[in-house]
Amino acid sequence: MQTSEQRNPQDIIPSIDAVEAGLSSVGYIPTRQISTAIYIAHHLRKPILVEGPAGVGKTELAKSVASWLDLPLIRMQCYEGLDESKALYEWKYGKQLLYTQILRDKVSALIGETDSLAHALDRLHSFGDVFFSKNFLEPRPLLRALEQPRGAVLLIDEIDKSDQEFEAFLLEILSDYQVTIPEIGSVTATVPPIVLLTSNSTRDLGDALKRRCLHLHIGFPDEKLEARIIASRVPGIEARLLAQLVSFVQQLRVLDLKKLPSVSESIDWARVMVLMHTAVLAEDIVRETLNVLLKFESDIEAASKQVAEIARKAQQAVVMSN
Amino acid sequence: MATVPLTDAVQPRRAPASEPLRRFLQVARGAGLRVSAAEGIDAARAVQLIGYSDRAILKDTLALILAKTPDEKVVYDETFDLYFQRSEFTERPPPPQSARPQPNTPPGSPPSEAEANASGPPLSELLMGEDSAALATAMEMAANEAGVENIRYFTQKNRYVRQILERMGLKEIEREITLLRAQETPEAQARAQALDDAMERLWDAARDFVERSLLLFARGETEQMRERILKQARLENVDRRDLERMRILVRQIAKRLATRYSRKRRRKQRGQLDVRRTLRRNMAWGGIPFLTTWKYKQLDKPRVMVLCDVSGSVAWVAEFLLMLIYSLNEVLADVRAFAYTSTMSEVSDILENRTIDDAISHIMTTIGFGSSNYGSSLEDFEAGWTCDVTNKTSIIILGDARGNGTDPRTEILARIANRAKRVIWLNPEYRSSWGTGDSDMYRYAPYCNMVRVCASLNDLERVVTDLLEKDS
Numbered sequence: 112m113q114t115s116e117q118r119n120p121q122d123i124i125p126s127i128d129a130v131e132a133g134l135s136s137v138g139y140i141p142t143r144q145i146s147t148a149i150y151i152a153h154h155l156r157k158p159i160l161v162e163g164p165a166g167v168g169k170t171e172l173a174k175s176v177a178s179w180l181d182l183p184l185i186r187m188q189c190y191e192g193l194d195e196s197k198a199l200y201e202w203k204y205g206k207q208l209l210y211t212q213i214l215r216d217k218v219s220a221l222i223g224e225t226d227s228l229a230h231a232l233d234r235l236h237s238f239g240d241v242f243f244s245k246n247f248l249e250p251r252p253l254l255r256a257l258e259q260p261r262g263a264v265l266l267i268d269e270i271d272k273s274d275q276e277f278e279a280f281l282l283e284i285l286s287d288y289q290v291t292i293p294e295i296g297s298v299t300a301t302v303p304p305i306v307l308l309t310s311n312s313t314r315d316l317g318d319a320l321k322r323r324c325l326h327l328h329i330g331f332p333d334e335k336l337e338a339r340i341i342a343s344r345v346p347g348i349e350a351r352l353l354a355q356l357v358s359f360v361q362q363l364r365v366l367d368l369k370k371l372p373s374v375s376e377s378i379d380w381a382r383v384m385v386l387m388h389t390a391v392l393a394e395d396i397v398r399e400t401l402n403v404l405l406k407f408e409s410d411i412e413a414a415s416k417q418v419a420e421i422a423r424k425a426q427q428a429v430v431m432s433n
Numbered sequence: 434m435a436t437v438p439l440t441d442a443v444q445p446r447r448a449p450a451s452e453p454l455r456r457f458l459q460v461a462r463g464a465g466l467r468v469s470a471a472e473g474i475d476a477a478r479a480v481q482l483i484g485y486s487d488r489a490i491l492k493d494t495l496a497l498i499l500a501k502t503p504d505e506k507v508v509y510d511e512t513f514d515l516y517f518q519r520s521e522f523t524e525r526p527p528p529p530q531s532a533r534p535q536p537n538t539p540p541g542s543p544p545s546e547a548e549a550n551a552s553g554p555p556l557s558e559l560l561m562g563e564d565s566a567a568l569a570t571a572m573e574m575a576a577n578e579a580g581v582e583n584i585r586y587f588t589q590k591n592r593y594v595r596q597i598l599e600r601m602g603l604k605e606i607e608r609e610i611t612l613l614r615a616q617e618t619p620e621a622q623a624r625a626q627a628l629d630d631a632m633e634r635l636w637d638a639a640r641d642f643v644e645r646s647l648l649l650f651a652r653g654e655t656e657q658m659r660e661r662i663l664k665q666a667r668l669e670n671v672d673r674r675d676l677e678r679m680r681i682l683v684r685q686i687a688k689r690l691a692t693r694y695s696r697k698r699r700r701k702q703r704g705q706l707d708v709r710r711t712l713r714r715n716m717a718w719g720g721i722p723f724l725t726t727w728k729y730k731q732l733d734k735p736r737v738m739v740l741c742d743v744s745g746s747v748a749w750v751a752e753f754l755l756m757l758i759y760s761l762n763e764v765l766a767d768v769r770a771f772a773y774t775s776t777m778s779e780v781s782d783i784l785e786n787r788t789i790d791d792a793i794s795h796i797m798t799t800i801g802f803g804s805s806n807y808g809s810s811l812e813d814f815e816a817g818w819t820c821d822v823t824n825k826t827s828i829i830i831l832g833d834a835r836g837n838g839t840d841p842r843t844e845i846l847a848r849i850a851n852r853a854k855r856v857i858w859l860n861p862e863y864r865s866s867w868g869t870g871d872s873d874m875y876r877y878a879p880y881c882n883m884v885r886v887c888a889s890l891n892d893l894e895r896v897v898t899d900l901l902e903k904d905s
């Protein structure tokens with residue numbers, strides 16, 4: 112954890128190693144590439160676009176960065192039809208209406224002594240835009256992220272699910288860290304937030320968006336890294352079981368499956384194993400719990416033919432020294 | 434940018450791209466990465482931040498900025514390794530720019546002797562010496578002068594090899610060898626022989642060097658050219674060795690079409706207020722319609738039946754059409770495929786249960802390459818599957834309409850066309866040969882909503898785009 116004295120943006124992330132150490136301290140084991148990305152993004156003030164298969168820890172990365180730097184995490188889940196009134200700001204119509212009702216007497220008292228319509232209007236104008244001020248503004252995630260006094264981690268999740276128009280709307284906030292509200296003006300971030308966008312590549316993102324972002328691709332981890340990740344997430348696991356489990360999952364990923372098991376699945380599986388007090392990865396236990404790893408019936412069928420062999424190979428896996 | 438003077442006192446925010454980086458960006462563009470000027474600036478800033486010392490970090494950093502898709506990452510990795518592998522990148526002070534000739538000297542104008550000697554020790558010394566690094570450096574410098582980074586096509590290889598060697602002092606060496614041979618003393622002969630052998634090796638090295646440069650600087654361009662040619666080529670003429678590349682192209686087209694058409698499945702109906710939803714949405718302020726909601730029209734995904742002639746010459750097109758249609762399953766509903774030569778049979782199952790390449794080769798071997806009979810095929814189709822044709826079905830028939838003199842049975846097509854939303858006929862033959870010989874194209878044409886020539890990938894893409902566009 113960083114202490115709160117280190118507020119100066121340049122000091123928060125002094126080096127790539129600091130990123131690695133920091134993220135590890137909150138239980139996220141980054142690859143060198145991920146640490147480099149966070150470091151560069153922070154110093155160049157650029158958003159990161161994180162792509163990769165589901166469950167490799169894209170969202171988790173944002174959460175970990177936030178908890179490491181002790182910054183608020185502001186998350187915006189994208190979906191089809193998301194628009195700026197849900198992403199940026201909304202007027203509190205109800206409150207505005209209520210206030211006009213309550214203040215009716217005051218207003219009539221105020222303009223009661225005027226004799227002409229023009230005069231009454233002048234009076235009203237002198238009070239400015241009472242009902243279109245920040246008091247009646249409901250900030251949505253994007254605006255909230257800009258208004259955080261200490262900065263924030265802004266996670267724009269699954270950007271590929273949103274519409275193309277929304278993507279274009281994001282460009283202003285991503286390049287200048289400011290947004291424009293027609294009634295009030297531009298709002299610029301006091302401290303630029305660290306922005307992470309995630310995508311499962313269900314559609315190709317626009318070039319304009321990609322150009323403004325650093326592009327980080329997180330793939331499946333190699334055996335050694337995966338073992339470290341599971342060890343950090345499932346502390347109770349024995350070294351021998353861990354080695355076998357990782358070896359099994361790694362072999363499974365080579366098969367031709369609809370949905371390959373991801374890191375999140377292997378963590379779940381490790382938890383199940385610990386819960387069941389398993390010491391060795393035996394074939395029957397694997398068969399019983401295969402549905403934790405594989406999410407399609409056809410995948411389970413395809414894999415179950417080879418479970419025996421893979422499990423046998425996995426049992427020979429040696430404990431790796433970290 | 435590179436000319437901005439850099440003083441120690443001023444730390445510029447936007448650093449001028451250093452020479453190795455600038456050249457690498459050029460190489461990356463040559464390899465087919467699209468690197469914009471803004472990305473170049475970002476790269477320069479990032480490099481300034483992390484420096485050149487750790488190659489792995491440098492690679493990761495530039496990957497973040499320059500490569501933005503998995504495909505690009507692969508290209509980037511290769512390019513980075515190729516480029517930074519070259520001995521040029523070992524820390525060596527940049528030679529003074531002013532003393533050099535322009536890189537684009539036209540071929541055939543060899544540099545003067547003074548220039549050749551100015552760039553280092555004479556070539557013969559380098560050749561006979563043990564210092565291979567110095568020789569490599571000399572070659573790099575000569576290559577830079579010859580402007581090897583402008584190489585684009587393999588036909589330019591010999592020209593650049595010759596230019597590099599000339600700049601290294603080929604002429605002088607040749608003169609020296611001739612002189613030595615003329616002396617007729619054993620030492621001179623031996624030295625001449627040694628120089629000759631060394632020259633031979635140098636030629637090989639230079640050829641190798643230019644080849645690597647071609648790989649490095651021109652890959653993107655060459656690929657683009659090949660792809661352009663392949664897209665225009667008639668499918669039946671496509672070489673077998675280009676098949677894999679064609680498959681990749683088809684997938685690219687499918688992906689592009691799918692992203693373009695998968696999203697807009699609803700369209701606003703102008704001017705029609707959805708009263709129910711508007712009221713619901715404005716409940717909060719007493720039903721006063723601040724926000725209006727408009728009616729939507731749900732757009733159907735096209736339902737497609739593809740009837741492919743898999744006889745002889747049409748088979749190639751059938752393969753690519755099926756591949757394209759089946760890669761589009763995101764935007765098409767209910768694709769059914771049929772293959773025919775003289776009888777019609779449904780092949781949807783085969784296509785769904787196997788990988789596309791495998792399925793197509795299976796279909797071709799079991800049904801394909803006979804002689805076609807359109808009449809009996811249509812008859813089969815009517816008997817077996819007309820009940821599945823609805824007014825939402827688009828029927829695509831692929832064939833050259835050459836029934837080998839058999840009865841075309843156009844009345845069946847007329848009945849099918851009546852039931853279907855529309856019938857599209859794709860003919861791989863040129864329009865000029867329609868109606869000649871046994872071609873019944875003009876007999877079928879009146880019952881089709883659209884008859885198109887479809888011989889190349891470009892044609893295919895156009896047809897499928899039409900299919901998606903007209904339906905929505």
